[in-house]
Amino acid sequence: MSAQPPHPTLLIPGPIEFDDAVLHSMSHFAESHVGPAFVKTFGESLTLVRKLFQSTSPAAQPFILAGSGTLGWDLVASNLIESGQEALVLHSGYFADSFAACLETYGAKPTQLKAPIGDRPALADIEQALKLADYKIITITHVDTSTGVLSDIKAVAELVRRVSPNTLVVVDGVCSVGCEEIAFDAWDIDVVLTASQKAIGCPPGLSIVMCSGRAMERFKTRQCPPASYYASLANWLPIMQNYEAGKPSYFATPATQLVRALHTALAQIASKPLSERFAAHRAASARVKSAVAELGLHQLAAKPECQANAMTAIRLPEGLTPADVLPILGKKGVVFAGGLHKDIASTYIRFGHMGVSVMDPARNDIDKAIQALKEALAEVTK
Amino acid sequence: MSAQPPHPTLLIPGPIEFDDAVLHSMSHFAESHVGPAFVKTFGESLTLVRKLFQSTSPAAQPFILAGSGTLGWDLVASNLIESGQEALVLHSGYFADSFAACLETYGAKPTQLKAPIGDRPALADIEQALKLADYKIITITHVDTSTGVLSDIKAVAELVRRVSPNTLVVVDGVCSVGCEEIAFDAWDIDVVLTASQKAIGCPPGLSIVMCSGRAMERFKTRQCPPASYYASLANWLPIMQNYEAGKPSYFATPATQLVRALHTALAQIASKPLSERFAAHRAASARVKSAVAELGLHQLAAKPECQANAMTAIRLPEGLTPADVLPILGKKGVVFAGGLHKDIASTYIRFGHMGVSVMDPARNDIDKAIQALKEALAEVTK
Numbered sequence: 001m002s003a004q005p006p007h008p009t010l011l012i013p014g015p016i017e018f019d020d021a022v023l024h025s026m027s028h029f030a031e032s033h034v035g036p037a038f039v040k041t042f043g044e045s046l047t048l049v050r051k052l053f054q055s056t057s058p059a060a061q062p063f064i065l066a067g068s069g070t071l072g073w074d075l076v077a078s079n080l081i082e083s084g085q086e087a088l089v090l091h092s093g094y095f096a097d098s099f100a101a102c103l104e105t106y107g108a109k110p111t112q113l114k115a116p117i118g119d120r121p122a123l124a125d126i127e128q129a130l131k132l133a134d135y136k137i138i139t140i141t142h143v144d145t146s147t148g149v150l151s152d153i154k155a156v157a158e159l160v161r162r163v164s165p166n167t168l169v170v171v172d173g174v175c176s177v178g179c180e181e182i183a184f185d186a187w188d189i190d191v192v193l194t195a196s197q198k199a200i201g202c203p204p205g206l207s208i209v210m211c212s213g214r215a216m217e218r219f220k221t222r223q224c225p226p227a228s229y230y231a232s233l234a235n236w237l238p239i240m241q242n243y244e245a246g247k248p249s250y251f252a253t254p255a256t257q258l259v260r261a262l263h264t265a266l267a268q269i270a271s272k273p274l275s276e277r278f279a280a281h282r283a284a285s286a287r288v289k290s291a292v293a294e295l296g297l298h299q300l301a302a303k304p305e306c307q308a309n310a311m312t313a314i315r316l317p318e319g320l321t322p323a324d325v326l327p328i329l330g331k332k333g334v335v336f337a338g339g340l341h342k343d344i345a346s347t348y349i350r351f352g353h354m355g356v357s358v359m360d361p362a363r364n365d366i367d368k369a370i371q372a373l374k375e376a377l378a379e380v381t382k
Numbered sequence: 383m384s385a386q387p388p389h390p391t392l393l394i395p396g397p398i399e400f401d402d403a404v405l406h407s408m409s410h411f412a413e414s415h416v417g418p419a420f421v422k423t424f425g426e427s428l429t430l431v432r433k434l435f436q437s438t439s440p441a442a443q444p445f446i447l448a449g450s451g452t453l454g455w456d457l458v459a460s461n462l463i464e465s466g467q468e469a470l471v472l473h474s475g476y477f478a479d480s481f482a483a484c485l486e487t488y489g490a491k492p493t494q495l496k497a498p499i500g501d502r503p504a505l506a507d508i509e510q511a512l513k514l515a516d517y518k519i520i521t522i523t524h525v526d527t528s529t530g531v532l533s534d535i536k537a538v539a540e541l542v543r544r545v546s547p548n549t550l551v552v553v554d555g556v557c558s559v560g561c562e563e564i565a566f567d568a569w570d571i572d573v574v575l576t577a578s579q580k581a582i583g584c585p586p587g588l589s590i591v592m593c594s595g596r597a598m599e600r601f602k603t604r605q606c607p608p609a610s611y612y613a614s615l616a617n618w619l620p621i622m623q624n625y626e627a628g629k630p631s632y633f634a635t636p637a638t639q640l641v642r643a644l645h646t647a648l649a650q651i652a653s654k655p656l657s658e659r660f661a662a663h664r665a666a667s668a669r670v671k672s673a674v675a676e677l678g679l680h681q682l683a684a685k686p687e688c689q690a691n692a693m694t695a696i697r698l699p700e701g702l703t704p705a706d707v708l709p710i711l712g713k714k715g716v717v718f719a720g721g722l723h724k725d726i727a728s729t730y731i732r733f734g735h736m737g738v739s740v741m742d743p744a745r746n747d748i749d750k751a752i753q754a755l756k757e758a759l760a761e762v763t764k
Contacts (some may be wrong), residue, residue, distance in 0.1 A: 010412040015638060023409040026639055030392040030399045032717055033586070066587045067449045067612065068634035074612040102611040197635060204415070205448045205587045205637030228610055229484040230449065230456045250722075252450035253579060255587030256397060257408055258637070335414055340632075 008330060011369050012337035013145045013175055013311040013352035014198035018261075019268065019360070022202055025260040033256055034248035041263050042254060046244040048266035049208060052177065052200075053184035053192060054274065059213025060184065063233075063240055064206055064262065066255040069174040071207040071231060072193025073102040076170055078228035079219050080191065080211075081136045083107025088135040088167070092120040092151055092306075093144030094341050095172060106227040108136075117341060118300040118313075120151050123159055130164040136218075137168040142176035142192075146340035148313035148350065149301045150180065154187045161188055168215055174198060177208070178269060179281040179310045179354045190215040196258065199281070199310060201355035202265040205258045277359065278309075284358040284366050285309035288351060291370045295377055300341075300348055311352045313339075314373075317381055321346045324380050332372035390712060393751050394719035395527045395557055395693040395734035396580035400643075401650065401742070404584055407642040415638055416630035423645050424636060428626040430648035431590060434559065434582075435566035435574060436656065441595025442566065445615075445622055446588055446644065448637040451556040453589040453613060454575025455484040458552055460610035461601050462573065462593075463518045465489025470517040470549070474502040474533055474688075475526030476723050477554060488609040490518075499723060500682040500695075502533050505541055512546040518600075519550040524558035524574075528722035530695035530732065531683045532562065536569045543570055550597055556580060559590070560651060561663040561692045561736045572597040578640065581663070581692060583737035584647040587640045659741065660691075666740040666748050667691040670733060673752045677759055682723075682730055693734045695721075696755075699763060703728045706762050714754035 003020045010017050031038050042064070049062035065071060081087055084107060089100045091114040100110040113121045113129050121129075130138070138160055140151045157169045168190040173182060178199030182192060190212040197204035211219075211233075219226075219233050226232035235251045242249035269277065289307060292299060292314055300313035316325060322338035326349065329336050337352070339345035351373070357365035385402045392399050413420050424446070431444035447453060463469055466489060471482045473496040482492040495503045495511050503511075512520070520542055522533045539551045550572040555564060560581030564574060572594040579586035593601075593615075601608075601615050608614035617633045624631035651659065671689060674681060674696055682695035698707060704720035708731065711718050719734070721727035733755070739747035 004411045007411045007413070010414060012414050015412050015415065015635065017412045023411070026408040027405040029386045029389045029405070030397050030585075031389070032392060032394055032719070033397065034719075035717065065449075067447075067453070068636070070634035071449070071612045074610065077611065105607065105609070105611040105614070195635065203412075203637065203639040204635045205640055225487065227487070228456065228612075229459065229487040230453045230610075230613065232487070252452035253397065253577065253586045254450070255585065255637075255640070257585040258587055258640070335417065337414070337416075 008333050008335045009357070009365050009368065010335050011352050011357060011365065012335060013350050015204050016198060016201060016352060016355045017357050017365065018201060018203060019356045021268070022261050022264045025264040026203060026257050028257050028260045031256060033253050034250060038256055039243055039246060039248050042243045042259050043246055045259055045263045045266060046240060048263065048270055049210060051270050052266060053182055053210050054186070055184040055210065057185050057213060059216065061211045061216050061237065061240065063209040063211070063236055064259065065236065066205065067207040068204065069193070069195025069207055072209050073099050074228050074231040075209050075233065076137070076191055076193065077103045077106040077108060078231050079226045079233040080168055080215055081108045082222055082224055083227070084109065085136040086111065086133045088113060088129055088138040090121050090126065090138065090140045090151065091115060092141050092147060092149040094146035095141050095144050099139050099172060117344060118147055118149060118302050120149050120306055123155060126156060127159055127163055130160065130167065135164060135167045137170050139170045139172060141172045142180060143308040143310045145175040145311070147300045148308045148311050149306050150308040153182070153189065157187050157189050168218060175310050179278070180308065181278045184210060196262055199354040200262070200265050200269070202262045203258065205255055206262055280358050281309045281354065284353045285312065287366060288312050288353055288370060291373070295374060310354050311350055313348055313350050315348045320380060322349050325349060325376055328376040328379055329372050332375065334369045334372040390715050390717045391739070391747050391750065392717045393734050393739060393747065394717060395732050397586050398580060398583060398734060398737045399739050399747065400583060400585060401738045403650070404643050404646045407646040408585060408639050410639050410642045413638060415635050416632060420638055421625055421628060421630050424625045424641050425628055427641055427645045427648060428622060430645065430652055431592060433652050434648060435564055435592050436568070437566040437592065439567050439595060441598065443593045443598050443619065443622065445591040445593070445618055446641065447618065448587065449589040450586065451575070451577025451589055454591050455481050456610050456613040457591050457615065458519070458573055458575065459485045459488040459490060460613050461608045461615040462550055462597055463490045464604055464606055465609070466491065467518040468493065468515045470495060470511055470520040472503050472508065472520065472522045472533065473497060474523050474529060474531040476528035477523045477526050481521050481554060499726060500529055500531060500684050500688070502531050502688055505537060508538060509541055509545055512542065512549065517546060517549045519552050521552045521554060523554045524562060525690040525692045527557040527693070529682045530690045530693045531688050532690040535564070535571065539569045539571050550600060557692050561660070562690065563660045566592060578644055581736040582644070582647050582651070584644045585640065587637055588644055663691045663736065663740050666735045667694065669748060670694050670735055670752060673755070677756060692736050693732055695730050695732050697730045702762060704731050707731060707758055710758040710761055711754050714757060716751045716754040
């Protein structure tokens, strides 16, 4: 029995439903951001971020900052690439455009390699593109929240190491971390940036970034100082190192309650093998995708290998818009999201299946949503 | 009777103790950041920020962003001044150094006008300084959290309008908003930046910035695009305008639970005349300062007109350090902060008296803390 009041089940691709214990941590009483209890919680949270990424490399460095997931782009663009340097941006939806805009803001030169909507750039095209310039970083959206397209970050990282070994592999994992597999060390990834409110299962307001030893070395050898102040690794690195070593430290006041909630969420994730968590998300996603196919509907991501386990972007039957369907779903107690990719936003809806809605079968969130979708479509198309 | 578990009373200069209703809002169930309920809450919160600043100017623009208070500096430095332009930074403690560093990061040229520790720059010196360069902005720390020095922002704003009318008056109100008077329109201030976790009484994690019509005009007529992405007003202005107009909008996911808590805190503040709130903080501060004098102790801020109502920075008796006093206070259930100004950090402690600890006399927080301070000093000096 949930401690939360009755409310519509939130199944958008983030924020997602929260576990009672996580929400309870949000209302933790006031405490000093440099007091021993909070220092311990923050330090442990950083260590739990390492576990989340299956990373044991002492050279790797986790960061937890107050801010939206977007702040992770600034952290990359202002610390890991310099003005005038080239970036290759793999485009599998709306969020690559934004990451490219962020890179440009700080003077980098992004080149986008675009796939058709619902697809991702092919490895052969990436290989060709990598040979055309001295790319300091390559960015990949692991799951693009606007299209539900999954990228094969393991294969891309392998390719980069083979053909352009000095290019930093930067993964936007906002909609993937916590539900899609990421073996940070084993796959030799340099940066994963994410946010608290998606598959990690914590309320929004924290930017979480994991950097490899190679990325930290790139930062330490840059010619110019970081191009941002709030997102400067120079400002945050000693803070994160101190907190993880159990020592208080101050640059800007952390979001203490959100960090408490993150700690609870990460500890829950770490309490079971990550492989089980990823398998559960694959199974839930397969159930949703089967149901979508049974309804005669199509996903934006046509190819099975491009289909995220975090979410499903569902094309509506010809002539229907999200405004026709979402209110009916709402009446059935299920909140889905409308389209987000600006070219086709009015033609599809998005169903997020992450976190506690997947991991706690007793909630019955996924089956309830599938049933609601079936009924809603029957009502609008009858 | 509080719904919170027993815990030491947090009387550092932020974060502060929270009202039960505010903490309750922190554990609000998951909701869509673009759903009607949250849009209403966010929009109302923006309108409540206007009220907090006693502003009725439709040209003024409030912003609420996920981030620490520090992010407000980036917002100013990357939007309201351009690379190569001059800024005059009034120095009344540690935080002016940091604001200057932030301005330099984005290419501005800050000149600091420094006062001795515990003092603030004199108006005559500010007037002279303003004549030496074409300062695009002047920054003032309203209450410097490291020294407890209060600045007379009304007088500085008047001076600027008289001798350098095109200079934007930028107030760092992180430790003042909600307890020190600010009449944004009447005093003709251009920017106040603050954070959620001090006298506003909300947990940390939100950056709150109020811009005048003049500041927004400066932004709109700048030559170069904003120098930050996450702190770009170009990205956030349409979002804030849409939310306040009741329309969903997306740039980056807001910290929904923190915004709920901010709404509750701001609504509580707006429920009584602000003049009463400021008077209560003046009275509590006077009580603390009397007690400090009775103990034969001195404040860092020697001149009465330089003493903040938000907090008191107390010089310890010769030979004592915060490490001698803070643990004893802790045993008595009161958490004070150590020194923060790097030159003298080991010689003083800081007592924050803001928000619910002041406004709810039934808590007895201030008198309990004064009593604990008296007892602790008696113990260590006997």
